[in-house]
Amino acid sequence: MTQILDGKALAGKIREELKQEVQQLSKSGVTPSLTVILVGEDPASQVYVRNKERAATEVGIHSNVIRLSEETTQEELLEYVNILNHDVSVHGILVQLPLPKHIDTDAVLEAIVPEKDVDGFHPVNLGKLLQKDESIVPCTPQGIMEFFKEYNIDLIGKEMVIIGQSTIVGRPMALLGLNHGATVTVCHSRTKNLEQVAKRADILISAVGKAGLITKDFVKEGAVVIDVGINCNEAGKLCGDVDFEEVAPLTSAITPVPGGVGPMTIAMLLAQTVKNAKSKKE
Numbered sequence: 398m399t400q401i402l403d404g405k406a407l408a409g410k411i412r413e414e415l416k417q418e419v420q421q422l423s424k425s426g427v428t429p430s431l432t433v434i435l436v437g438e439d440p441a442s443q444v445y446v447r448n449k450e451r452a453a454t455e456v457g458i459h460s461n462v463i464r465l466s467e468e469t470t471q472e473e474l475l476e477y478v479n480i481l482n483h484d485v486s487v488h489g490i491l492v493q494l495p496l497p498k499h500i501d502t503d504a505v506l507e508a509i510v511p512e513k514d515v516d517g518f519h520p521v522n523l524g525k526l527l528q529k530d531e532s533i534v535p536c537t538p539q540g541i542m543e544f545f546k547e548y549n550i551d552l553i554g555k556e557m558v559i560i561g562q563s564t565i566v567g568r569p570m571a572l573l574g575l576n577h578g579a580t581v582t583v584c585h586s587r588t589k590n591l592e593q594v595a596k597r598a599d600i601l602i603s604a605v606g607k608a609g610l611i612t613k614d615f616v617k618e619g620a621v622v623i624d625v626g627i628n629c630n631e632a633g634k635l636c637g638d639v640d641f642e643e644v645a646p647l648t649s650a651i652t653p654v655p656g657g658v659g660p661m662t663i664a665m666l667l668a669q670t671v672k673n674a675k676s677k678k679e
């Protein structure tokens with residue numbers, strides 16, 4: 398039987414727990430606070446940022462969004478980051494990606510102090526992850542790990558195949574998989590015989606951004622399939638990378654889109670903000 402990994406429900410549970418934690422923290426004088434910087438008018442980013450803002454407010458996190466024009470210079474953006482770095486009331490800083498082309502994304506991410514880097518994209522935090530220190534980990538892979546924990550999916554000795562090598566998902570996911578005992582393969586656009594490689598997976602994670610990429614030919618019977626894709630199909634409907642109807646019956650567990658990985662990513666961002674506020678207090 399196929400288990401549907403219900404991200405909406407699990408994220409709801411985590412948010413409820415965070416709400417209690419935020420209440421306790423606020424009572425003791427520390428209200429967790431998150432600032433998001435959004436540069437430009439990218440429509441998807443606008444939606445993501447609104448969702449993050451709403452979710453933060455719902456659990457009692459103080460949320461602030463700095464909206465800057467497309468013409469903002471790198472220097473100006475770095476100055477905003479610098480001010481937030483020094484603001485003791487701010488526990489989390491998130492610069493929404495992608496940034497306009499004239500801005501050096503790496504330089505901006507590196508400018509955020511690692512303790513406030515709720516995205517886990519700072520080289521220090523990525524380096525720590527490489528050394529098995531998982532104190533600040535990118536939100537999407539962290540959300541995927543929460544699924545494994547909640548649904549008792551053991552990684553030890555499992556073949557984990559990740560499709561996509563981004564710094565946001567594929568690469569940190571590979572490190573988490575390794576840290577937790579999986580045998581990890583990372584595939585990308587140059588990978589030969591993708592179908593055969595994917596078919597080896599006990600745990601298949603697709604983070605490509607191509608609707609319908611993963612058909613039944615990519616999936617071994619009984620595999621766990623995690624769909625990180627956010628796409629629109631021909632009918633304009635939100636869908637992942639996986640052809641859910643075709644693939645789900647083959648799997649032992651699968652995430653739907655929507656209602657799978659997406660809500661978990663936001664829940665992890667909130668959790669990281671609360672964790673930072675707590676560690677500041679200690």
Ligand code: GUN
Pocket residue numbers: 491492493494495516536537565
């Ligand atoms: N753009 C798409 N996903 C993300 C994310 O997780 N964090 C940030 N900062 N930007 C994104």
